[in-house]
Amino acid sequence: QVMIPEDAIHDPWGKSEPQMGRDPCRTPMAWDNGEPYGGFSRAPPWLPLHDDWTERNVAALAADPTSLLTPYRRLIALRRQSPALQSGAYANLGAKDDVLSFSRDAAGERFVIILNFADAERHFRFADRNRWRVECSTGLDRDGRSEIAAGVILRPHEGLVLSGHD
Numbered sequence: 001q002v003m004i005p006e007d008a009i010h011d012p013w014g015k016s017e018p019q020m021g022r023d024p025c026r027t028p029m030a031w032d033n034g035e036p037y038g039g040f041s042r043a044p045p046w047l048p049l050h051d052d053w054t055e056r057n058v059a060a061l062a063a064d065p066t067s068l069l070t071p072y073r074r075l076i077a078l079r080r081q082s083p084a085l086q087s088g089a090y091a092n093l094g095a096k097d098d099v100l101s102f103s104r105d106a107a108g109e110r111f112v113i114i115l116n117f118a119d120a121e122r123h124f125r126f127a128d129r130n131r132w133r134v135e136c137s138t139g140l141d142r143d144g145r146s147e148i149a150a151g152v153i154l155r156p157h158e159g160l161v162l163s164g165h166d
Contacts, residue, residue, distance in 0.1 A: 001025055002049070003024065004021070005048075006018065008046075008047065023047055026047060027045075027048060028040035028041070029058065030049055030058070031057060031059065033053070033057055037049065038053045038054075039057075070140055071136060074135075075136055075161070078135055082109055083106045083109060084109035085104055086106075088104035090102060090103070090104060091103045093112065093127070097122055098118035099115065099116050100117065101113065110130075110163065110164040111135070111161060111162065111163055112126075112164060113159070113161050114152070114160045115159045116155070116157060116159070118157075123151055123153050123154075124151055126150060128164075129149070131148065132148040132152075133162065133164075134148065135161045135162065137161075138158050138159045
């Protein structure tokens, strides 16, 4: 969300409604700090880069195992290797107390995705007696943990991808 000078606004909606324009979220992505314009282009982009692009860029995020890029990469890799996550049957498991949950099933795989939208911890109980393994956590510290059985405590704003087995 970059502040765009009024004379640099290109979005027609932003020109007519300055506080509602889309340009602030359309600014170039900085890929690294060693290239002009963050490696986005060789010519000046039509919208400015964010002020701290030399510190916050894809190369810096890739080098930081705690960055937001890490769970994105894990989720993409998990989806690529899983028929259930690519095209499996979807089942809504419900939304209660700021927690949304659903499952994806295919080819003998079962995944449950649980998302806590609350500012506080939430407890999620499983309806079945399966054992679950955390495949990906937005907290980056639970991946690979196995033998979750009856339920799990989700931290504020945490999301989990769990694989199930009997």
